[in-house]
Amino acid sequence: MKIKHLLSIKDLSVKEIENILKDASKFLNKNKIYKISKNIKGKNIINLFFEDSTRTLTSFELAGKQLGASVINMAVATSSIKKGESLIDTAMTLNAMSPDILIVRHNMSGVPYLLSEKVNCSVINAGDGSNEHPTQALLDVLTILRHKKRISGLEVAIMGDVLHSRVARSNIYLLNKLKAKVRVISPPTLLPPGIENMNVKVCKNINEGLDGVDIIMVLRIQKERMKGSFVPSEKEFFRFWGLDGEKLNKAKKNALVMHPGPINRGIEIDSDVADDIGRSLILEQVKLGVAVRMSVINKLIN
């Protein structure tokens, strides 16, 4: 399998997805790293993050280093971008240093695509605006697989701020490719236009939305992407749309809860649910994120 970039889930075939997830599972076993990642020593990876990140940036760095690559985190805040250099000029400058992979996060949709056309190396989309976050969806699916052993036929609810969520979009594409039944639960103000055409069931009522689900993916309320008021008070949002123990009872008895992080406790999710080790997969998602990113980096290089 040879893919040059990972920009969107849409570009991956089911076979390629299965392949990435299979290797990610192998990478969880440290002894297998050397065997699978033969050509990575001496390769250079640059993390180019124009937006804040804890999990994604750290896990890409750890993933690259565990494979034996050199990883540089470009400090955007102290780079020449602050002196007025354009995005393309920055990318061309980095390209001139011949990196093997550029990992890009930006608050504007489409930036990783644009850069991929200007540079010679591979580009990974680590989140572009509200558009996509493909490695997050891949790690989410791997997390589900490890618990439910299948994706096909599972009832998956994605709830909260769907409008601003690149995680929601990538997961909708990926879960549909793998034949899950996807529904979104959200107040009408937080649903993207055209959601009806994304092969999801739209639930504007939380009881109906959670009824019989196997997996609940809770999304963060993305205040930084909201211009104006999309929700009433946070207290009211939590009351109607936040996931707490009582609402969770509507789901299947063995339903599991996920969240890409960072979580806003008491706004979209109650601490009792987020910290319930029997129900919440939040920290396991973080753990599997490193393995999935190792697998993606390895696929792009080898």
Ligand code: NCD
């Ligand atoms: C997500 C992101 O940045 O899109 N976080 C992440 O990568 N773990 C979701 C979010 O910021 O709410």
